[in-house]
Amino acid sequence: MDPILSLSHLKKYYSDQKAVDDISFDIQEGSIFGLLGPNGAGKTTLLRMITGIFYPDSGTITLDGKTFDPINDIQKIGYMPEERGLYKKMKIGEQALYLAQLKGLSKSDANEKIKYWFKKFEMESWWNKKVEDLSKGMSQKLQFVTTILHEPKLIILDEPFSGLDPVNANLIKDEIFNLAKKGSTIIFSTHRMEQVEEICDQIVLVNLGKKILDGTVTDIKQQFKENIFSIQTAEAISLHDNAIFSVVSTANHKNLVKINEGYKSNDVLAYLLKENVNIVGYNEVLPSLNEIFIQLVEDTHSTTRAFQPL
């Protein structure tokens, strides 16, 4: 299957920094894609190029099989920027209508869709309220609705959950899954790793304008695993470093061991059986994305080499 969005050697330099420095990746249609990176990594610049707000200095963007056309392809994209707001003095219904019309919807079409979404998100009674009367979470919901109203093929959400309570965050999360199921592609930019692990199929990690990681969440976890296994036993035991593994930590009835080079997980089991240990649980411990993220970001900061495990 062809990717819906394909970036190739994108560059954008400002006078004082390389905001995006030769970044390429593909996003498959219908996937939920995580764009990760610390503050100032170049995420927003990258997203602004994908949404046609900025023109890249060099490189190409291909959307839906064709070269990205910032003027006409805007209808295919829904963008919720990190710095987002609304006209405070405008009525909510009128505001949604205005933003939808700017995306190219006809007035009647927009009206119909707004009614549908307002009903779905229980916002019907808001129509004549002004934005200044809304709480932060409420205006966040409104912003989400106006982003997806015109049924874009590509939805870009920059920190969509900031300021939302768990109930509303879940509401939006479910909707993100729904949209992906219906065939929309979602780019999701954040530095909240637990959300990424939960939601994203594929991630790209950028730092200092460069891509430093690209892959599916499971692949990346496999790639960064350190052969650490957790052993749960019925009785408390004391394990010691030996030829097969070294002990990472011991707590209650749970031991973490790191298998040495050249041995497999079964070797550990065989050893434990031989020692007559009563095993109740045995599984591999994969690193969390958070750990990988911190490790990689610190690596790129402390050394100048571009770490690209690909």
Next chain:
Amino acid sequence: MNKIWLIIQREYTTRVSNKRFLLVTFLMPLLIVALIAGSAYVSVSGAEHRKIAVVDPNGFIQSALKNSEQIKFSFPKDVDTNNYKDKGYTDVLIIPKFEGHEKTEYILRSKKSMGLMLQNSITSKINNAIEDQMLQEAGIQQNMLDSIHKASQFAELKAYEDKGSTSKESNAGLAMGIGYASGFLIYLTMFIYGTMVMRGVMEEKTNRIAEVIISSVKPFELMLGKIIGIGAVGLTQFILWITLIISLTSVATSFLPADIQHQVTTLQQNNGQMAAGMAGASESAKQIYAMQHTFATANWTLIISCFIFYFLGGYLFYSSLFAAVGSVVNEDAQDAQSLLFPVTMPLIFSYIITNMVTQNPNTPIAFWASIIPFSSPMVMMARIAYGVPSAVSYWELALSMGTLIIGFLFTTWLSGKIYRTGILLYGKKPTWKLMIQWAFKKS
């Protein structure tokens, strides 16, 4: 194009449907009338009352110094500079005895210093009296003098401007009034609507809606939509004001007594003369006719159409600069102030030139200021009031309009480039150097 239209609509309707817009539109003319009436009242009622004791050994001055509502002259015998206050006078005027033809001085001593206007009027009264006295000494009779004075009051300058074979009556006073009023109005509206544009841009930036909108439309479209929308609000306001003025005057004239209205129409039909066999027109009918006649000397079609052109041209020229400033400032209003300075300076300067040009429309500075687009909307309006082509030739008008069009195309292009970068930039404190960099870097 369709999207610019949407933006214009939003900018227009949110402002026009605002209660404040209606309030300002209908209260402003009333406020101006109240202001004029108020200041007139204050200047009349607040005028000082003076009692002036005159010491005049000549004897002939007394008839020249007539009492008015504010000044009472009296000619007591035993008043001097030491005791005039005790005798209840505010001033004492001591006139020396005139002998021969040397220049003499008269002395005025006052409790409170006297205004220049009053001083001048007293001086000219005394001088006239001396002149009359000398004429009489030279053998001219008093009654002859009086009749000469009376006759000379009737002389009045009637100026005509030559247009090919026909000449048209012109009125410098009216031209000055129109020139000043339209120049001032353009100056005022540049400021009002310019800052409105700036505030609108700042609102979008500080509310963080700019990036949401810009992901749907080009920044230039957003800027242009805002400028055009607010310009349309300005035009609406003008049209409402003009309608208001016209309907108020027609309401006012309908309250005139029927016979005066009839007399005015007769005067109009007969070029200022009453028809034979009719009673002479009353004073008020003559005044109304004279006013209407004076107003008719101006070429209103030309003035109004030029006003609309220069209002729109000047507005587009300045408001895009205001928009550029609005796009670079952050929440800090102080930043806006210092960045606005280079934009407001030429506006204020042009206003000063306009004041000069209303007096004298054909100096070199008036010419250049009416060609340079920074000042042309105001200065050219002041000159046009004196007539085209008599004060402003057609090529000058065409050149001025042309440079203004080029000027606003240039400022909108320039501001568009600054705006595009500025509107998405948060936190950084803007400088003019940075803005110029943005303006001239290639996209």
